[in-house]
Amino acid sequence: MKLSDADIIEKIRNGDETALDFLYKKHYRMMVSMILRNNGTEQEALDIFQDALIVFWQKAKSDDFKLTSKISTYLFSVCQNLWRKELDRKRKFEESDKEDSEENNFEQQEMIKIIHDCINELGESCKQILTYHYFDGMSMEKIAEKMGLANSDTAKTKRYKCKKRLDELIRSRYTSSDFLD
Template identity: 40%
Template sequence: MIRKAQEADADIIEGILRDDEAALGRLYKLHFPTVLFFVQSNSGTEDDAKDIFQEAVIVFYEKLKAGQLELNCQIKTYLYSICRRLWLKRLSRSSRFSSGLVEDTEAELTPVEEETDQAEENELKFSAMGSALEKLGEPCKTLLEDFYIRSMGMPEITEKFGYTNADSAKNQKYKCLMRLKKLFFSDYNGLS
């Protein structure tokens, strides 16, 4: 998964350096949804997200073309960090937040390097968790997905999987969770 993202990033960078407009289109298609979600989750509109994303792409583009871009993370992480900073600055300057939620945001901003390190760490964790879940096998995978993702209760799981009672289902869920945890740490320690 990370390798595909690195290949996609390399293609986008090559395209931009060749002045290929399709590369910018792919950049927008791949990474705008994350920024849109962030901005809308933080009192913004789609137009706000477009403005912020456009500013971040301009920064990225100009630094790349000038040969001043030292990219130590994925493009997605870099753009998200810029967009997050720009949006929080805009929120702190606007009067939308009179409740004090975003007061002194600029002083509290994490340096981009720390933010990108954290985002890369999270990507590693998500990758390891996805891999561990795939290795877990059935019925554990479905049981955990039903409980944690689909929010099914123990009575439903008991019936679906044919356990004798809810306690048996809870016991099986616990065993599956422990197996998943073991697989996760095995994969995660192998990636980092």
């Protein structure tokens, strides 16, 4: 089927959706190629092209719509504009995500430094057991063996007491807002 631009606009104004099918089949490859060349995916291209067709359909239905170029040029321009907006949105999202990640990493490093500083004040055996368990991920059995303790239950008890002392030390020096800023 061969339709002129005027025929397509007439079909749209009459609510004939075959005009959309025609436009889709005729121009899809060109629009997808443009988006793929500009870092888009096939799915993103499909979404953008469908949005462009909706924009064109809505404009063409209007009585005061005057097409000053070929439909293909109009659709290409709409797709380009929609794709630029999508790229801007993605770039802003990625920048925001990166900033959040950097901020979280900094806050995490700060908390680890505070905890290490307080652990260093607890004494050598508490420092060892907490470091082995929380930072090195050792099992209680391995900690008991490494520290010469009777068994894993003894290591658990010691870890519990050391952690309680650590919590008290941190609470005495810092407020919860120090960790939530």
